[in-house]
Amino acid sequence: MTHDHDLVLRPTAAQTQAALNPPPGRTGGDLVVESLAGLGATTVFGLPGQHALGVFDALRRSDLRYIGLRVENNAGFAADAYGRITGEAAPLLLSTGPGALTSLAALQEARAASAPVLAISSQVPAAGLGGGRHGYLHELPDQAASFRGVVKSVHTARTQSQIPSAIAEAWTSALTVPHGPVWVEIPQDVLLAETSIPVVSGGDTFPEELPPRPELTAVAADLLTRAERPAIIAGGGVVRADAAKKLRQLAERLQAPVVTTFGGKGAFPWTHPLSLQSWLEDRHTTDFLQDADVLLVIGSGLGELSSNYHTFTPRGRVIQIEADLGKLESNHPALGIHADARLALQALLETAGERTDPAAPERVREVLDRVRARIAAQGLTLEQDVLAAVRRALPPRAPSFWDMTILAYWAWSAFDAKAPGTMHSAQGSGGLGYAFPAALGAAAADPTHPVLAVSGDGGALYSIAELATARQYRLNVTWLIVDDGGYGILRAYMTDAFGSPTAEATDLPGPDFAALAESFGVPGVRSSPETLERDLAKALTTPGPSVVVLPAVLRMFAPTHAT
Numbered sequence: 001m002t003h004d005h006d007l008v009l010r011p012t013a014a015q016t017q018a019a020l021n022p023p024p025g026r027t028g029g030d031l032v033v034e035s036l037a038g039l040g041a042t043t044v045f046g047l048p049g050q051h052a053l054g055v056f057d058a059l060r061r062s063d064l065r066y067i068g069l070r071v072e073n074n075a076g077f078a079a080d081a082y083g084r085i086t087g088e089a090a091p092l093l094l095s096t097g098p099g100a101l102t103s104l105a106a107l108q109e110a111r112a113a114s115a116p117v118l119a120i121s122s123q124v125p126a127a128g129l130g131g132g133r134h135g136y137l138h139e140l141p142d143q144a145a146s147f148r149g150v151v152k153s154v155h156t157a158r159t160q161s162q163i164p165s166a167i168a169e170a171w172t173s174a175l176t177v178p179h180g181p182v183w184v185e186i187p188q189d190v191l192l193a194e195t196s197i198p199v200v201s202g203g204d205t206f207p208e209e210l211p212p213r214p215e216l217t218a219v220a221a222d223l224l225t226r227a228e229r230p231a232i233i234a235g236g237g238v239v240r241a242d243a244a245k246k247l248r249q250l251a252e253r254l255q256a257p258v259v260t261t262f263g264g265k266g267a268f269p270w271t272h273p274l275s276l277q278s279w280l281e282d283r284h285t286t287d288f289l290q291d292a293d294v295l296l297v298i299g300s301g302l303g304e305l306s307s308n309y310h311t312f313t314p315r316g317r318v319i320q321i322e323a324d325l326g327k328l329e330s331n332h333p334a335l336g337i338h339a340d341a342r343l344a345l346q347a348l349l350e351t352a353g354e355r356t357d358p359a360a361p362e363r364v365r366e367v368l369d370r371v372r373a374r375i376a377a378q379g380l381t382l383e384q385d386v387l388a389a390v391r392r393a394l395p396p397r398a399p400s401f402w403d404m405t406i407l408a409y410w411a412w413s414a415f416d417a418k419a420p421g422t423m424h425s426a427q428g429s430g431g432l433g434y435a436f437p438a439a440l441g442a443a444a445a446d447p448t449h450p451v452l453a454v455s456g457d458g459g460a461l462y463s464i465a466e467l468a469t470a471r472q473y474r475l476n477v478t479w480l481i482v483d484d485g486g487y488g489i490l491r492a493y494m495t496d497a498f499g500s501p502t503a504e505a506t507d508l509p510g511p512d513f514a515a516l517a518e519s520f521g522v523p524g525v526r527s528s529p530e531t532l533e534r535d536l537a538k539a540l541t542t543p544g545p546s547v548v549v550l551p552a553v554l555r556m557f558a559p560t561h562a563t
Helices: 013-020 028-039 050-059 072-086 104-113 160-175 188-192 214-226 236-240 244-254 283-290 341-351 360-376 381-393 406-414 435-445 457-462 464-473 488-498 513-519 532-540
Strands: 043-046 065-068 090-094 117-123 154-156 182-187 230-234 258-260 294-298 317-322 335-338 400-402 423-425 451-456 477-483 524-526 546-551
Touching: 028 050, 028 160, 028 188, 043 050, 043 072, 043 435, 050 090, 050 117, 050 188, 065 435, 065 464, 072 090, 072 104, 072 117, 072 435, 072 464, 104 117, 117 160, 117 188, 154 160, 160 182, 182 188, 214 294, 214 317, 214 335, 214 341, 230 244, 230 283, 236 244, 236 341, 244 341, 283 360, 294 341, 317 341, 381 406, 381 532, 400 406, 400 435, 406 423, 406 451, 406 488, 423 435, 435 451, 435 464, 435 477, 451 457, 457 464, 457 477, 464 513, 477 513, 477 532, 513 524, 513 546, 532 546
Parallel strands: 043 065, 043 090, 090 117, 117 182, 154 182, 230 258, 230 294, 294 317, 317 335, 400 423, 400 451, 451 477, 477 546, 524 546
Antiparallel strands: none
16 A cells, blocks of 8 residues: 555656766855755845855856845845745855854844744854864854844754755745744855765745634634624734735624734725724824724734833733734733634634624724824924825835834834835834845845835944945835934933933934945935925936935824823
8 A cells, every 4th residue: 555655756867867977066055055046045145254155156156146235234134125025035145153143133123023034154164063162263152042042943054964954944944934034054164065965956845834723713703703892903914924805804894993013014905994004102092902892913912012012901802813922912811823814814704704883984083083183283294294205206016114213113103005015114123224225135026116215314324335235236226314413213212211312322423325325326316305205206216226315303203102
Protein backbone atom coordinates (compact mmCIF):
# COMPACT_ATOMS: atom_id res chain seq x y z
CA MET A 1 0.00 0.00 0.00
CA THR A 2 1.28 3.46 -0.91
CA HIS A 3 0.61 6.35 1.44
CA ASP A 4 0.77 10.04 0.54
CA HIS A 5 3.63 10.56 2.92
CA ASP A 6 5.62 7.88 1.09
CA LEU A 7 5.56 9.85 -2.17
CA VAL A 8 8.87 11.46 -3.08
CA LEU A 9 9.48 13.88 -5.94
CA ARG A 10 11.99 12.29 -8.30
CA PRO A 11 14.59 14.52 -9.95
CA THR A 12 14.57 14.76 -13.72
CA ALA A 13 17.54 13.54 -15.71
CA ALA A 14 18.63 17.14 -16.28
CA GLN A 15 18.38 17.93 -12.57
CA THR A 16 20.39 14.82 -11.73
CA GLN A 17 23.09 15.74 -14.23
CA ALA A 18 23.27 19.31 -12.90
CA ALA A 19 23.51 18.05 -9.34
CA LEU A 20 26.34 15.67 -10.22
CA ASN A 21 28.25 18.40 -12.06
CA PRO A 22 27.79 21.70 -10.22
CA PRO A 23 29.55 24.68 -11.83
CA PRO A 24 33.01 25.38 -10.44
CA GLY A 25 33.96 28.43 -8.38
CA ARG A 26 30.86 28.49 -6.20
CA THR A 27 31.06 29.28 -2.48
CA GLY A 28 28.83 29.32 0.55
CA GLY A 29 27.72 32.75 -0.60
CA ASP A 30 26.27 31.17 -3.72
CA LEU A 31 24.23 28.82 -1.56
CA VAL A 32 22.73 31.87 0.12
CA VAL A 33 21.67 33.63 -3.08
CA GLU A 34 20.55 30.36 -4.71
CA SER A 35 18.40 29.61 -1.67
CA LEU A 36 16.80 33.06 -1.83
CA ALA A 37 16.11 32.75 -5.56
CA GLY A 38 14.69 29.26 -5.03
CA LEU A 39 12.26 30.65 -2.46
CA GLY A 40 11.04 33.28 -4.92
CA ALA A 41 13.04 36.34 -3.88
CA THR A 42 13.76 38.81 -6.66
CA THR A 43 15.12 41.86 -4.80
CA VAL A 44 17.51 42.13 -1.85
CA PHE A 45 18.56 45.11 0.25
CA GLY A 46 21.70 45.61 2.24
CA LEU A 47 25.17 46.94 2.81
CA PRO A 48 28.43 45.03 2.28
CA GLY A 49 31.02 44.40 4.95
CA GLN A 50 34.27 42.45 5.15
CA HIS A 51 32.79 39.27 6.61
CA ALA A 52 29.83 39.28 4.20
CA LEU A 53 31.78 39.66 0.97
CA GLY A 54 31.18 36.01 0.05
CA VAL A 55 27.47 36.76 -0.32
CA PHE A 56 28.01 40.00 -2.21
CA ASP A 57 30.42 38.29 -4.60
CA ALA A 58 27.81 35.63 -5.28
CA LEU A 59 25.25 38.31 -6.14
CA ARG A 60 27.25 38.94 -9.34
CA ARG A 61 26.45 35.38 -10.44
CA SER A 62 22.74 35.60 -9.64
CA ASP A 63 19.67 37.25 -11.12
CA LEU A 64 18.72 38.92 -7.85
CA ARG A 65 18.31 42.68 -7.98
CA TYR A 66 20.37 44.43 -5.31
CA ILE A 67 19.37 47.78 -3.78
CA GLY A 68 22.28 49.09 -1.74
CA LEU A 69 21.63 51.69 0.93
CA ARG A 70 24.15 53.80 2.83
CA VAL A 71 23.22 52.90 6.41
CA GLU A 72 22.18 49.46 7.68
CA ASN A 73 19.24 50.80 9.65
CA ASN A 74 17.90 52.47 6.52
CA ALA A 75 18.38 49.25 4.56
CA GLY A 76 16.24 47.57 7.20
CA PHE A 77 13.51 50.19 6.82
CA ALA A 78 13.58 49.71 3.03
CA ALA A 79 13.22 45.95 3.42
CA ASP A 80 10.40 46.51 5.92
CA ALA A 81 8.43 48.57 3.38
CA TYR A 82 9.13 46.10 0.58
CA GLY A 83 7.68 43.36 2.77
CA ARG A 84 4.62 45.46 3.64
CA ILE A 85 3.91 46.30 -0.01
CA THR A 86 4.51 42.85 -1.51
CA GLY A 87 3.63 40.54 1.37
CA GLU A 88 6.88 38.68 0.59
CA ALA A 89 9.83 38.14 2.90
CA ALA A 90 12.29 40.91 2.01
CA PRO A 91 15.95 39.77 2.17
CA LEU A 92 18.30 42.11 4.06
CA LEU A 93 22.03 41.38 3.71
CA LEU A 94 24.32 42.64 6.48
CA SER A 95 27.80 42.22 7.86
CA THR A 96 28.94 41.17 11.32
CA GLY A 97 28.94 43.20 14.54
CA PRO A 98 28.53 46.96 14.00
CA GLY A 99 26.78 46.50 10.67
CA ALA A 100 24.37 43.98 12.08
CA LEU A 101 23.69 45.92 15.26
CA THR A 102 22.96 49.12 13.33
CA SER A 103 19.89 47.40 11.86
CA LEU A 104 18.26 46.69 15.24
CA ALA A 105 15.95 49.72 15.32
CA ALA A 106 14.59 48.87 11.86
CA LEU A 107 14.02 45.26 12.86
CA GLN A 108 12.18 46.41 15.98
CA GLU A 109 9.82 48.42 13.78
CA ALA A 110 9.32 45.44 11.47
CA ARG A 111 8.48 43.25 14.47
CA ALA A 112 6.04 45.79 15.89
CA ALA A 113 4.36 46.25 12.50
CA SER A 114 4.48 42.55 11.50
CA ALA A 115 6.54 43.23 8.37
CA PRO A 116 8.25 40.15 6.90
CA VAL A 117 12.01 40.79 6.70
CA LEU A 118 14.61 38.06 6.22
CA ALA A 119 17.84 39.48 7.67
CA ILE A 120 20.96 37.49 6.77
CA SER A 121 24.18 38.47 8.51
CA SER A 122 27.70 37.18 8.36
CA GLN A 123 29.46 36.05 11.52
CA VAL A 124 33.03 35.72 12.70
CA PRO A 125 34.76 32.53 11.50
CA ALA A 126 33.11 29.37 12.83
CA ALA A 127 35.89 28.84 15.39
CA GLY A 128 34.68 32.01 17.12
CA LEU A 129 31.12 30.84 17.67
CA GLY A 130 30.09 29.79 21.15
CA GLY A 131 31.37 32.69 23.23
CA GLY A 132 35.11 32.19 23.03
CA ARG A 133 37.11 35.42 22.80
CA HIS A 134 39.39 35.01 19.79
CA GLY A 135 39.77 38.71 19.02
CA TYR A 136 38.22 38.55 15.56
CA LEU A 137 37.21 41.83 13.96
CA HIS A 138 33.54 42.64 14.82
CA GLU A 139 33.44 39.81 17.34
CA LEU A 140 30.58 39.70 19.89
CA PRO A 141 30.27 37.13 22.69
CA ASP A 142 26.87 36.12 21.28
CA GLN A 143 25.71 38.09 18.26
CA ALA A 144 22.42 36.18 18.01
CA ALA A 145 21.54 37.18 21.58
CA SER A 146 21.41 40.81 20.49
CA PHE A 147 18.58 39.94 18.08
CA ARG A 148 16.69 37.25 19.97
CA GLY A 149 14.53 39.75 21.84
CA VAL A 150 13.77 41.75 18.68
CA VAL A 151 13.02 39.31 15.85
CA LYS A 152 10.61 36.38 15.59
CA SER A 153 13.28 33.71 15.29
CA VAL A 154 17.05 33.29 15.07
CA HIS A 155 18.82 30.74 12.85
CA THR A 156 22.55 29.94 12.69
CA ALA A 157 24.07 27.98 9.80
CA ARG A 158 27.40 26.58 10.98
CA THR A 159 28.15 24.59 7.83
CA GLN A 160 27.40 24.99 4.15
CA SER A 161 24.97 22.07 4.15
CA GLN A 162 22.86 23.92 6.74
CA ILE A 163 22.47 27.10 4.67
CA PRO A 164 19.53 26.16 2.38
CA SER A 165 17.48 24.68 5.22
CA ALA A 166 18.25 27.51 7.65
CA ILE A 167 17.16 30.12 5.10
CA ALA A 168 14.03 28.16 4.17
CA GLU A 169 13.12 27.75 7.83
CA ALA A 170 13.62 31.46 8.45
CA TRP A 171 11.59 32.34 5.35
CA THR A 172 8.69 30.21 6.64
CA SER A 173 8.91 31.88 10.04
CA ALA A 174 8.83 35.37 8.51
CA LEU A 175 5.70 34.56 6.51
CA THR A 176 3.83 32.63 9.18
CA VAL A 177 1.07 34.74 10.74
CA PRO A 178 1.83 37.07 12.38
CA HIS A 179 4.49 38.09 9.88
CA GLY A 180 7.73 39.54 11.18
CA PRO A 181 11.49 39.85 10.84
CA VAL A 182 13.80 36.86 11.28
CA TRP A 183 17.54 36.55 11.66
CA VAL A 184 20.03 34.19 9.96
CA GLU A 185 23.76 34.31 10.63
CA ILE A 186 26.52 32.45 8.77
CA PRO A 187 30.25 32.46 9.61
CA GLN A 188 32.64 34.27 7.28
CA ASP A 189 34.71 31.20 6.45
CA VAL A 190 31.58 29.18 5.62
CA LEU A 191 30.52 31.89 3.16
CA LEU A 192 33.96 32.14 1.52
CA ALA A 193 34.87 28.45 1.19
CA GLU A 194 34.32 26.74 -2.14
CA THR A 195 31.46 24.27 -2.18
CA SER A 196 30.68 21.04 -3.97
CA ILE A 197 27.08 21.10 -2.82
CA PRO A 198 24.72 21.03 -5.83
CA VAL A 199 23.03 24.21 -6.98
CA VAL A 200 19.95 24.89 -4.86
CA SER A 201 17.12 24.28 -7.33
CA GLY A 202 14.07 24.72 -5.13
CA GLY A 203 12.92 25.78 -1.74
CA ASP A 204 9.15 25.99 -1.65
CA THR A 205 7.89 26.59 1.86
CA PHE A 206 4.33 26.55 3.09
CA PRO A 207 3.64 28.88 6.00
CA GLU A 208 0.79 27.52 8.05
CA GLU A 209 -2.53 29.35 8.15
CA LEU A 210 -4.07 30.36 11.44
CA PRO A 211 -7.81 29.61 11.37
CA PRO A 212 -10.06 30.47 14.32
CA ARG A 213 -11.48 27.85 16.64
CA PRO A 214 -15.10 27.29 15.48
CA GLU A 215 -16.58 27.14 18.99
CA LEU A 216 -15.16 30.62 19.67
CA THR A 217 -16.43 32.22 16.47
CA ALA A 218 -19.86 30.68 17.15
CA VAL A 219 -19.99 32.47 20.50
CA ALA A 220 -18.67 35.69 18.95
CA ALA A 221 -21.24 35.59 16.14
CA ASP A 222 -24.05 35.09 18.64
CA LEU A 223 -22.88 37.99 20.81
CA LEU A 224 -22.60 40.33 17.83
CA THR A 225 -25.96 39.31 16.37
CA ARG A 226 -27.79 39.94 19.67
CA ALA A 227 -25.89 43.14 20.54
CA GLU A 228 -27.79 46.40 20.95
CA ARG A 229 -24.80 48.73 20.40
CA PRO A 230 -22.02 46.78 18.65
CA ALA A 231 -18.85 48.55 17.49
CA ILE A 232 -15.65 47.47 15.77
CA ILE A 233 -12.00 48.50 16.17
CA ALA A 234 -10.04 47.42 13.08
CA GLY A 235 -6.26 47.25 13.35
CA GLY A 236 -3.29 46.60 11.11
CA GLY A 237 -4.02 42.86 11.11
CA VAL A 238 -7.01 43.53 8.85
CA VAL A 239 -4.81 45.32 6.31
CA ARG A 240 -2.05 42.69 6.43
CA ALA A 241 -4.60 39.89 5.95
CA ASP A 242 -6.15 41.66 2.93
CA ALA A 243 -9.48 41.46 4.74
CA ALA A 244 -10.89 44.97 4.23
CA LYS A 245 -13.77 43.77 2.03
CA LYS A 246 -14.79 41.14 4.57
CA LEU A 247 -14.65 43.73 7.34
CA ARG A 248 -16.98 46.01 5.39
CA GLN A 249 -19.41 43.14 4.75
CA LEU A 250 -19.54 42.24 8.43
CA ALA A 251 -19.92 45.85 9.59
CA GLU A 252 -22.82 46.40 7.18
CA ARG A 253 -24.49 43.16 8.22
CA LEU A 254 -24.24 44.09 11.89
CA GLN A 255 -24.75 47.84 11.35
CA ALA A 256 -21.71 48.25 13.58
CA PRO A 257 -19.70 51.52 13.51
CA VAL A 258 -16.00 51.00 12.73
CA VAL A 259 -12.93 52.92 13.89
CA THR A 260 -9.55 52.05 12.41
CA THR A 261 -6.34 52.17 14.41
CA PHE A 262 -3.36 54.15 13.13
CA GLY A 263 -1.85 50.90 11.85
CA GLY A 264 -5.17 49.91 10.30
CA LYS A 265 -5.60 53.02 8.15
CA GLY A 266 -7.58 52.18 5.03
CA ALA A 267 -9.11 49.01 6.47
CA PHE A 268 -12.56 50.63 6.28
CA PRO A 269 -13.78 53.33 3.84
CA TRP A 270 -13.22 56.77 5.35
CA THR A 271 -16.54 58.25 4.20
CA HIS A 272 -18.72 55.18 4.82
CA PRO A 273 -21.82 55.99 6.93
CA LEU A 274 -20.54 53.61 9.62
CA SER A 275 -16.99 55.00 9.64
CA LEU A 276 -15.73 56.65 12.83
CA GLN A 277 -12.50 57.20 10.88
CA SER A 278 -9.34 57.10 13.05
CA TRP A 279 -9.94 59.62 15.83
CA LEU A 280 -8.65 57.34 18.58
CA GLU A 281 -6.91 60.20 20.40
CA ASP A 282 -10.25 61.86 21.07
CA ARG A 283 -12.44 61.44 24.14
CA HIS A 284 -15.65 61.50 22.10
CA THR A 285 -14.52 58.42 20.17
CA THR A 286 -13.23 56.75 23.34
CA ASP A 287 -16.56 57.33 25.11
CA PHE A 288 -18.50 55.93 22.13
CA LEU A 289 -16.40 52.74 22.08
CA GLN A 290 -16.68 52.34 25.84
CA ASP A 291 -20.47 52.48 25.52
CA ALA A 292 -20.62 49.54 23.09
CA ASP A 293 -22.27 46.52 24.68
CA VAL A 294 -20.26 44.25 22.35
CA LEU A 295 -16.94 45.49 20.97
CA LEU A 296 -15.16 43.51 18.24
CA VAL A 297 -11.41 44.24 18.18
CA ILE A 298 -9.79 42.66 15.17
CA GLY A 299 -6.11 42.76 14.28
CA SER A 300 -5.13 45.05 17.16
CA GLY A 301 -3.62 44.55 20.60
CA LEU A 302 -5.27 47.75 21.91
CA GLY A 303 -1.87 49.14 22.83
CA GLU A 304 -1.00 52.63 23.99
CA LEU A 305 -1.94 54.55 20.84
CA SER A 306 -5.01 52.43 20.06
CA SER A 307 -6.47 52.89 23.54
CA ASN A 308 -6.08 56.67 23.88
CA TYR A 309 -3.02 56.08 26.06
CA HIS A 310 -4.70 53.35 28.12
CA THR A 311 -7.59 55.59 29.17
CA PHE A 312 -10.02 53.37 27.24
CA THR A 313 -11.97 51.15 29.66
CA PRO A 314 -14.66 49.14 27.86
CA ARG A 315 -17.84 48.50 29.83
CA GLY A 316 -19.31 45.90 27.49
CA ARG A 317 -18.18 42.49 26.26
CA VAL A 318 -14.98 42.53 24.22
CA ILE A 319 -14.22 40.06 21.43
CA GLN A 320 -10.57 40.21 20.37
CA ILE A 321 -9.29 38.52 17.22
CA GLU A 322 -5.50 38.65 17.05
CA ALA A 323 -2.83 36.63 15.25
CA ASP A 324 -0.11 37.51 17.77
CA LEU A 325 -0.78 35.26 20.74
CA GLY A 326 1.15 37.54 23.08
CA LYS A 327 -1.27 40.42 22.39
CA LEU A 328 -4.42 38.39 23.06
CA GLU A 329 -6.14 39.81 26.16
CA SER A 330 -2.89 41.55 27.11
CA ASN A 331 -4.72 44.80 27.93
CA HIS A 332 -8.39 43.89 28.45
CA PRO A 333 -10.31 40.72 29.34
CA ALA A 334 -12.01 39.41 26.21
CA LEU A 335 -13.33 36.46 24.31
CA GLY A 336 -9.89 35.91 22.79
CA ILE A 337 -9.68 34.31 19.37
CA HIS A 338 -6.17 33.49 18.16
CA ALA A 339 -6.55 33.71 14.39
CA ASP A 340 -5.72 35.44 11.14
CA ALA A 341 -8.11 38.35 10.59
CA ARG A 342 -9.24 37.22 7.14
CA LEU A 343 -10.11 33.68 8.24
CA ALA A 344 -11.84 34.90 11.39
CA LEU A 345 -13.92 37.46 9.50
CA GLN A 346 -14.95 34.80 7.00
CA ALA A 347 -16.07 32.56 9.86
CA LEU A 348 -18.13 35.38 11.36
CA LEU A 349 -19.69 36.16 7.99
CA GLU A 350 -20.79 32.53 7.73
CA THR A 351 -22.40 32.48 11.19
CA ALA A 352 -23.48 35.98 12.25
CA GLY A 353 -27.03 37.11 11.64
CA GLU A 354 -28.19 40.46 10.29
CA ARG A 355 -29.02 43.39 12.52
CA THR A 356 -31.13 46.39 11.65
CA ASP A 357 -30.16 49.66 13.28
CA PRO A 358 -31.23 52.73 11.28
CA ALA A 359 -29.84 55.01 14.00
CA ALA A 360 -26.24 53.75 13.74
CA PRO A 361 -25.14 56.18 10.97
CA GLU A 362 -26.65 59.08 12.89
CA ARG A 363 -24.72 58.14 16.04
CA VAL A 364 -21.54 58.05 13.96
CA ARG A 365 -22.25 61.52 12.53
CA GLU A 366 -22.82 62.88 16.02
CA VAL A 367 -19.45 61.61 17.23
CA LEU A 368 -17.59 62.99 14.21
CA ASP A 369 -19.37 66.34 14.57
CA ARG A 370 -18.18 66.55 18.19
CA VAL A 371 -14.64 65.67 17.16
CA ARG A 372 -14.61 68.31 14.42
CA ALA A 373 -16.03 70.93 16.77
CA ARG A 374 -13.31 70.21 19.32
CA ILE A 375 -10.55 70.55 16.71
CA ALA A 376 -12.13 73.65 15.16
CA ALA A 377 -12.11 75.42 18.54
CA GLN A 378 -8.32 75.17 18.74
CA GLY A 379 -7.42 77.48 15.83
CA LEU A 380 -5.37 74.90 13.91
CA THR A 381 -6.19 76.02 10.38
CA LEU A 382 -2.59 75.85 9.12
CA GLU A 383 -2.17 72.21 10.15
CA GLN A 384 -5.45 71.13 8.61
CA ASP A 385 -4.74 73.04 5.39
CA VAL A 386 -1.29 71.47 5.03
CA LEU A 387 -2.65 67.96 5.55
CA ALA A 388 -5.48 68.60 3.08
CA ALA A 389 -2.97 69.85 0.50
CA VAL A 390 -0.95 66.64 0.86
CA ARG A 391 -4.07 64.54 0.39
CA ARG A 392 -5.15 66.42 -2.73
CA ALA A 393 -1.68 66.19 -4.30
CA LEU A 394 -1.19 62.47 -3.61
CA PRO A 395 -2.84 60.10 -6.13
CA PRO A 396 -5.43 57.84 -4.43
CA ARG A 397 -3.49 54.59 -4.92
CA ALA A 398 -0.04 56.02 -4.23
CA PRO A 399 1.54 54.78 -0.99
CA SER A 400 2.79 57.19 1.65
CA PHE A 401 5.32 56.70 4.44
CA TRP A 402 5.36 58.93 7.51
CA ASP A 403 8.10 59.57 10.02
CA MET A 404 7.57 60.40 13.70
CA THR A 405 6.71 64.05 13.14
CA ILE A 406 3.82 66.40 13.93
CA LEU A 407 2.24 66.23 10.47
CA ALA A 408 2.29 62.42 10.73
CA TYR A 409 0.57 62.56 14.13
CA TRP A 410 -2.15 64.61 12.48
CA ALA A 411 -2.31 62.10 9.64
CA TRP A 412 -2.82 59.18 12.04
CA SER A 413 -6.14 60.66 13.07
CA ALA A 414 -7.20 62.91 10.20
CA PHE A 415 -5.77 61.54 6.91
CA ASP A 416 -7.93 59.53 4.54
CA ALA A 417 -5.67 56.69 3.36
CA LYS A 418 -8.12 56.00 0.47
CA ALA A 419 -7.21 52.31 0.24
CA PRO A 420 -5.81 49.53 2.46
CA GLY A 421 -2.04 49.26 2.58
CA THR A 422 -1.35 52.74 1.21
CA MET A 423 -0.42 54.57 4.44
CA HIS A 424 2.47 53.41 6.60
CA SER A 425 4.28 54.96 9.53
CA ALA A 426 6.80 54.09 12.21
CA GLN A 427 4.16 54.09 14.96
CA GLY A 428 4.87 50.42 15.62
CA SER A 429 8.05 51.15 17.56
CA GLY A 430 8.21 54.94 17.24
CA GLY A 431 11.76 55.40 15.92
CA LEU A 432 12.98 58.33 13.85
CA GLY A 433 14.23 58.15 10.28
CA TYR A 434 11.72 55.64 8.90
CA ALA A 435 9.86 57.47 6.16
CA PHE A 436 12.38 58.12 3.38
CA PRO A 437 14.26 54.78 3.31
CA ALA A 438 10.94 52.94 3.68
CA ALA A 439 9.56 54.88 0.73
CA LEU A 440 12.60 53.80 -1.30
CA GLY A 441 11.81 50.17 -0.51
CA ALA A 442 8.20 50.67 -1.58
CA ALA A 443 9.28 52.29 -4.84
CA ALA A 444 11.54 49.32 -5.53
CA ALA A 445 8.60 46.99 -4.85
CA ASP A 446 6.13 48.77 -7.13
CA PRO A 447 7.42 51.34 -9.62
CA THR A 448 3.93 51.88 -11.11
CA HIS A 449 2.94 54.42 -8.45
CA PRO A 450 4.81 57.44 -7.12
CA VAL A 451 5.63 57.20 -3.41
CA LEU A 452 5.48 59.97 -0.83
CA ALA A 453 7.71 60.21 2.24
CA VAL A 454 6.95 62.73 4.99
CA SER A 455 9.57 63.71 7.59
CA GLY A 456 10.39 66.50 9.95
CA ASP A 457 13.84 68.04 9.76
CA GLY A 458 14.98 65.97 12.75
CA GLY A 459 13.92 62.68 11.19
CA ALA A 460 15.27 63.74 7.79
CA LEU A 461 18.78 64.06 9.20
CA TYR A 462 18.66 60.36 10.12
CA SER A 463 18.35 59.30 6.50
CA ILE A 464 19.74 62.15 4.41
CA ALA A 465 22.48 59.86 3.06
CA GLU A 466 19.85 57.86 1.22
CA LEU A 467 19.41 60.68 -1.27
CA ALA A 468 22.40 59.00 -2.91
CA THR A 469 20.48 55.72 -3.05
CA ALA A 470 17.41 57.42 -4.51
CA ARG A 471 19.55 59.05 -7.19
CA GLN A 472 21.54 55.90 -7.97
CA TYR A 473 18.46 53.74 -8.59
CA ARG A 474 16.19 56.57 -9.82
CA LEU A 475 13.43 55.59 -7.44
CA ASN A 476 10.14 57.48 -7.78
CA VAL A 477 9.98 58.96 -4.29
CA THR A 478 8.97 62.49 -3.38
CA TRP A 479 10.26 63.47 0.06
CA LEU A 480 8.32 66.17 1.91
CA ILE A 481 10.44 67.63 4.72
CA VAL A 482 8.57 69.86 7.18
CA ASP A 483 11.37 72.03 8.58
CA ASP A 484 10.59 73.67 11.92
CA GLY A 485 14.21 73.96 13.00
CA GLY A 486 14.20 71.22 15.59
CA TYR A 487 12.44 68.30 17.21
CA GLY A 488 9.11 70.14 17.16
CA ILE A 489 7.03 67.62 19.07
CA LEU A 490 9.68 67.27 21.79
CA ARG A 491 9.77 71.03 22.19
CA ALA A 492 6.01 70.95 22.67
CA TYR A 493 6.15 68.05 25.11
CA MET A 494 8.84 69.74 27.21
CA THR A 495 6.96 73.04 27.19
CA ASP A 496 3.77 71.34 28.36
CA ALA A 497 5.55 69.33 31.04
CA PHE A 498 8.20 71.76 32.32
CA GLY A 499 7.24 75.22 31.08
CA SER A 500 10.04 75.47 28.52
CA PRO A 501 12.21 73.17 26.39
CA THR A 502 15.93 72.52 26.67
CA ALA A 503 16.83 74.40 23.51
CA GLU A 504 20.26 72.75 23.17
CA ALA A 505 18.48 69.40 22.88
CA THR A 506 15.41 70.28 20.82
CA ASP A 507 16.62 73.02 18.44
CA LEU A 508 18.40 71.86 15.29
CA PRO A 509 20.23 74.44 13.20
CA GLY A 510 20.09 72.40 10.02
CA PRO A 511 21.07 72.56 6.37
CA ASP A 512 19.24 74.06 3.46
CA PHE A 513 17.51 70.78 2.57
CA ALA A 514 16.59 71.87 -0.96
CA ALA A 515 20.19 72.84 -1.74
CA LEU A 516 21.45 69.68 -0.08
CA ALA A 517 19.15 67.58 -2.30
CA GLU A 518 20.47 69.38 -5.36
CA SER A 519 24.02 68.53 -4.31
CA PHE A 520 23.04 64.84 -4.55
CA GLY A 521 21.61 65.42 -8.02
CA VAL A 522 18.03 65.28 -6.70
CA PRO A 523 15.66 68.16 -7.57
CA GLY A 524 14.78 70.21 -4.49
CA VAL A 525 12.24 72.97 -4.06
CA ARG A 526 11.40 75.28 -1.16
CA SER A 527 7.63 75.40 -0.79
CA SER A 528 5.02 77.24 1.31
CA PRO A 529 1.58 76.32 2.68
CA GLU A 530 0.02 78.23 -0.23
CA THR A 531 2.04 76.44 -2.95
CA LEU A 532 2.45 73.04 -1.29
CA GLU A 533 -0.27 71.24 -3.24
CA ARG A 534 1.11 72.43 -6.57
CA ASP A 535 4.74 71.71 -5.65
CA LEU A 536 3.94 68.21 -4.38
CA ALA A 537 1.75 67.36 -7.36
CA LYS A 538 4.49 68.41 -9.78
CA ALA A 539 7.14 66.42 -7.90
CA LEU A 540 4.96 63.32 -7.69
CA THR A 541 4.33 63.32 -11.44
CA THR A 542 8.00 63.83 -12.33
CA PRO A 543 9.95 60.54 -12.69
CA GLY A 544 12.76 59.93 -10.23
CA PRO A 545 13.38 61.26 -6.73
CA SER A 546 12.63 64.78 -5.55
CA VAL A 547 12.56 66.81 -2.34
CA VAL A 548 9.97 69.39 -1.30
CA VAL A 549 10.84 71.46 1.79
CA LEU A 550 8.09 73.17 3.77
CA PRO A 551 9.40 75.64 6.38
CA ALA A 552 6.58 75.63 8.95
CA VAL A 553 6.00 75.36 12.67
CA LEU A 554 3.01 73.06 13.15
CA ARG A 555 1.13 72.41 16.37
CA MET A 556 -0.66 69.33 17.66
CA PHE A 557 -4.32 69.31 18.61
CA ALA A 558 -4.88 69.15 22.37
CA PRO A 559 -4.83 65.65 23.81
CA THR A 560 -7.79 64.22 25.67
CA HIS A 561 -6.06 61.43 27.56
CA ALA A 562 -4.46 63.84 30.04
CA THR A 563 -7.67 65.55 31.18
